[in-house]
Amino acid sequence: MRGGRSGGGRDDRTASAGELxxxxxxxxxxxxxGDWSAGWVARRLAAAGHTVVEPGAAERHAAVTxxxxxxxxxxxxxxxxxxDVPGDPWSGHMALPGGHRDAADADLLETARRETREEVxxxxxxxxxxxxxNDLHPVTRRIPSILISPFVAWHEADVRVSxxxxxxxxxxxxxxALRDPARRSEVRYPxxxxxxxxxxILYEGDTIWGLTHRVVMNFLxxxxxxxxx
Numbered sequence: 001m002r003g004g005r006s007g008g009g010r011d012d013r014t015a016s017a018g019e020l021x022x023x024x025x026x027x028x029x030x031x032x033x034g035d036w037s038a039g040w041v042a043r044r045l046a047a048a049g050h051t052v053v054e055p056g057a058a059e060r061h062a063a064v065t066x067x068x069x070x071x072x073x074x075x076x077x078x079x080x081x082x083x084d085v086p087g088d089p090w091s092g093h094m095a096l097p098g099g100h101r102d103a104a105d106a107d108l109l110e111t112a113r114r115e116t117r118e119e120v121x122x123x124x125x126x127x128x129x130x131x132x133x134n135d136l137h138p139v140t141r142r143i144p145s146i147l148i149s150p151f152v153a154w155h156e157a158d159v160r161v162s163x164x165x166x167x168x169x170x171x172x173x174x175x176x177a178l179r180d181p182a183r184r185s186e187v188r189y190p191x192x193x194x195x196x197x198x199x200x201i202l203y204e205g206d207t208i209w210g211l212t213h214r215v216v217m218n219f220l221x222x223x224x225x226x227x228x229x
Contacts, residue, residue: 036070038130038154045131045152048222060146063112064098066133066219067122069155069172076172077216078155079208080119083166092168094208096150096215097122112151120170121162122155129153133218138211150215173203179220 067078084092099115101108109129117123133150161170177183178201187198187209200209201216208216 036073036075038128041068041075041152041154042130044222045133061101061108061111061149062099062146063101063108063115063149063151064096064215065112065116065124065129066096066150066152066215067116067120067124067155068152068175069157071157071172071174075175077175077178077219078120078161078170078172079206079212080163080170081168081206083168093210093212094206095212098148098150100146108149109151112149112153116153119164119167121164122159124153124155128155133215133222136211136214148211150218152219171204171206173208175220175223177203178208178216 068075069078070076078097079094080097082093082095097116097119098112099119101111102114105111105114109126112129113124113126129151131152133152135147135149137145137147163170183202185200185202185207187200187207188195189198190196198209198213200207200213202208
């Protein structure tokens with residue numbers, strides 16, 4: 001995650017959410033016939049709404065992008081494994097592209113776009129961002145207070161991913177695998193002298209947990225009922 005302190009406040013984030021929910025440019029009724037579309041995903045996000053957490057005046061902001069693409073009648077989610085960096089609390093973790101808001105970013109959506117472009121080489125237009133998930137804070141004292149805003153973006157399957165030095169590698173995980181109860185597990189992690197147990201998802205040798213797991217579960221909660229019909 002790149003450094004940089006944030007600006008802006010509640011009006012900025014509320015306007016971005018309204019803009020994103022209106023951004024769908026494609027139609028389609030979705031996965032009943034395997035025909036996933038950006039419009040269908042955007043409508044599900046709009047129907048679910050989002051929770052905005054009001055940050056403190058000195059709180060830092062960050063944004064991450066949950067990139068989805070249609071492939072083989074399924075939706076896939078893009079994850080990155082972060083580089084091993086001493087002192088970085090997310091070092092070596094599975095994550096979503098993202099990072100701290102820079103002063104030059106017009107809003108948090110621009111932070112998400114910039115970080116996605118820098119980390120995985122996807123230069124997504126604003127219209128590719130279909131909605132916003134719940135804002136969240138880290139729950140461990142090892143990480144300074146920061147407000148993280150997750151955005152959902154649509155990615156056409158034929159665009160190449162190219163990672164930078166902040167990323168070891170990337171994977172695409174099918175939505176069905178992320179929902180599979182057989183892949184649920186736990187991570188034991190020391191925090192403040194105590195060992196905490198965090199829920200996780202196992203996929204092809206990688207473990208998705210922590211903040212990334214919370215974002216993914218928020219996304220799955222929105223789509224679980226509809227995709228099971």
